[in-house]
Amino acid sequence: MDSRFTDSGPHRPRLRSEWLETLGATLAEPEMQTLAGFLRDEKAMGKVIYPPRSDIFNALQLTPPDAVRVVILGQDPYHGFDQANGLCFSVNKKTKLPPSLKNIFKELSEDINCKINHGDLNPWTKQGVFLLNTSLTVVQGNPGSHSKIGWEIFTDNIIKQISNKNALCVTLTTL
Numbered sequence: 001m002d003s004r005f006t007d008s009g010p011h012r013p014r015l016r017s018e019w020l021e022t023l024g025a026t027l028a029e030p031e032m033q034t035l036a037g038f039l040r041d042e043k044a045m046g047k048v049i050y051p052p053r054s055d056i057f058n059a060l061q062l063t064p065p066d067a068v069r070v071v072i073l074g075q076d077p078y079h080g081f082d083q084a085n086g087l088c089f090s091v092n093k094k095t096k097l098p099p100s101l102k103n104i105f106k107e108l109s110e111d112i113n114c115k116i117n118h119g120d121l122n123p124w125t126k127q128g129v130f131l132l133n134t135s136l137t138v139v140q141g142n143p144g145s146h147s148k149i150g151w152e153i154f155t156d157n158i159i160k161q162i163s164n165k166n167a168l169c170v171t172l173t174t175l
Helices: 017-027 030-044 058-062 101-110 150-166
Strands: 070-074 131-135 169-174
Touching: 017 101, 017 150, 030 150, 058 131, 070 150
Parallel strands: 070 131, 070 169
Antiparallel strands: none
8 A cells, every 4th residue: 555645644644534534446547546646746746735634534533434425526725825725615714705615604504503613624524525536635825736636535435434334324426
């Protein structure tokens, strides 16, 4: 398995053991090694990559596979400073709400009278909401910049594994 994705340490995110068991073969594929090298090269060229490396796998760190009840898929992380936190549509508590998240909150308010006063969706993960982007990284100020570099292999496999384990899971996608 490629240690660039699984070892702990300041520059290497750690995945939950349940996800490592489920996705270990995918992480060992040559395409994932190529992806890790691509990200390393982008960083070496001085590009700012979001979310921070420690947050790239937050969706996998916060929700174990057998706890997933709903999957919400976004396209790619927010591409502005201090926005992306590794969960689709989520931002840190003190970050200004991006338009897409404002729209989600507006619908929640109108449909079920749910009022939310910050953009941190971490609490949703504890309720089985899996907040995954189809691309887990993006270059600052350049939406879609990492959409065709190999993340889709990884995230497609995540969705397949969730579907295989939980036939009752609901998946919501945005384009």
